[in-house]
Amino acid sequence: MVPACIWWTIWKERNQRCFEGKKSNIQKIKTYCYLFYFWCKQVVMDSTEIDWL
Numbered sequence: 001m002v003p004a005c006i007w008w009t010i011w012k013e014r015n016q017r018c019f020e021g022k023k024s025n026i027q028k029i030k031t032y033c034y035l036f037y038f039w040c041k042q043v044v045m046d047s048t049e050i051d052w053l
Helices: 002-020 026-052
Strands: none
Touching: 002 026
């Protein structure tokens, strides 16, 4: 899941730079990566709990 979070974050940053002309600093990019990771982790945990019911 970690590689997917990194790729997603890089992809989003690339799109912002190419299409919107915006650039984020490295700290903001890291924060987005962490947030996406924890969001994915929560979604996976929630879905496994539902499967057990």
